[in-house]
Amino acid sequence: MDRQSKIIKTSILGIIVNVILVAFKAAVGFLSNSIAVILDALNNLTDAISSIVTIIGTKLANKSPDKKHPYGYGRIEYFSSIIVAGLVLYAGVTAVTESINKIINPGETDYAVSSLIIIAVAVLVKFFFGRYVKGVGKKYNSGALVASGQDAFMDSILSFTTLIAALISFIWNIHLEGYLGLVIAAFIIKAAIEMLIEPINLMIGTRADKNLTSKIKKAILSYPEVEGVYDLTLHNYGPSKTIATAHIQIPDKMTAKEIHTLTREISYDIFEKFGIITTIGIYAANTSGKYGDLKSEIQKLIKSHKGITQFHGFYVGENNNVYFDIVVDFSVEDQDQVYNDLLQELAQKYPEYHFNIILDADISD
Numbered sequence: 001m002d003r004q005s006k007i008i009k010t011s012i013l014g015i016i017v018n019v020i021l022v023a024f025k026a027a028v029g030f031l032s033n034s035i036a037v038i039l040d041a042l043n044n045l046t047d048a049i050s051s052i053v054t055i056i057g058t059k060l061a062n063k064s065p066d067k068k069h070p071y072g073y074g075r076i077e078y079f080s081s082i083i084v085a086g087l088v089l090y091a092g093v094t095a096v097t098e099s100i101n102k103i104i105n106p107g108e109t110d111y112a113v114s115s116l117i118i119i120a121v122a123v124l125v126k127f128f129f130g131r132y133v134k135g136v137g138k139k140y141n142s143g144a145l146v147a148s149g150q151d152a153f154m155d156s157i158l159s160f161t162t163l164i165a166a167l168i169s170f171i172w173n174i175h176l177e178g179y180l181g182l183v184i185a186a187f188i189i190k191a192a193i194e195m196l197i198e199p200i201n202l203m204i205g206t207r208a209d210k211n212l213t214s215k216i217k218k219a220i221l222s223y224p225e226v227e228g229v230y231d232l233t234l235h236n237y238g239p240s241k242t243i244a245t246a247h248i249q250i251p252d253k254m255t256a257k258e259i260h261t262l263t264r265e266i267s268y269d270i271f272e273k274f275g276i277i278t279t280i281g282i283y284a285a286n287t288s289g290k291y292g293d294l295k296s297e298i299q300k301l302i303k304s305h306k307g308i309t310q311f312h313g314f315y316v317g318e319n320n321n322v323y324f325d326i327v328v329d330f331s332v333e334d335q336d337q338v339y340n341d342l343l344q345e346l347a348q349k350y351p352e353y354h355f356n357i358i359l360d361a362d363i364s365d
């Protein structure tokens with residue numbers, strides 16, 4: 001079964017389960033006059049709506065690329081995850097207002113044994129269903145399903161506390177629904193905020209996973225002609241589409257034909273192993289040893305500049321043109337000043353050379 005079909009079928013199952021739970025919990029809540037159970041039913045209703053949003057988001061995200069959107073519509077899934085989290089947050093805020101009203105204007109609750117059994121069954125259903133949905137979400141890299149599964153798991157815990165309150169009311173006639181409603185609301189709001197963080201970060205752009213970048217670099221370095229891998233960048237266009245760029249350092253004596261063959265082989269290899277389309281850039285490395293001392297001296301000088309974390313792509317070309325890149329740590333407030341100070345110092349120390357330095361960003365480990 002492909003990714004889209006599995007996500008949609010899981011979401012449809014979520015709608016069915018939550019609609020059934022809404023019906024039973026709402027009936028129990030209104031018959032027993034329990035705000036805690038009514039809010040629990042409301043939370044299940046938002047879960048059903050969330051599943052509908054997930055289906056719509058998944059369908060739209062799988063639209064084929066077009067001229068206006070050449071990278072496809074995969075990022076729509078992040079929007080659907082945010083909408084799901086927004087619905088959960090709305091349920092939490094609603095729970096706060098209703099619980100406060102219940103504390104100010106308390107009413108008698110009257111639970112039947114059948115009501116307690118229904119709540120207990122709902123606890124078990126949401127617990128196991130939440131684990132299932134979250135597992136599917138992780139397997140198929142669906143943020144919306146992971147969020148829905150986590151929410152369902154939280155629902156099972158909150159429903160359990162509702163069951164405890166109902167038992168206390170049933171046995172000792174002590175009514176805690178309003179206060180329990182506030183506890184439930186706090187958990188719902190906390191879960192909603194946590195659910196919002198990941199898709200927002202992905203839309204803004206986050207640092208690539210170190211484990212993944214290390215594996216990609218290792219795969220590229222397995223080619224004997226490659227002396228170093230730098231500037232690896234992963235561009236995320238949805239949960240199932242990533243495009244990468246990287247620079248490799250190779251001997252300057254290689255021909256265009258040899259470079260073409262090498263870069264194609266690397267691109268095919270990375271796609272086969274990781275499913276990532278990769279564009280390879282080139283840094284030439286001097287094959288003659290006469291510039292080795294110059295490189296060592298410049299590297300030592302660069303280390304004396306606080307904030308510069310990396311120096312790569314060193315090459316001395318015609319007319320004494322020296323090329324290399326530096327990476328400055330994000331903690332440095334004025335990176336341009338670091339760049340200009342280094343350029344000035346190199347020009348004074350090595351007036352016979354012309355330095356062409358690129359200020360790179362610390363994109364990946």
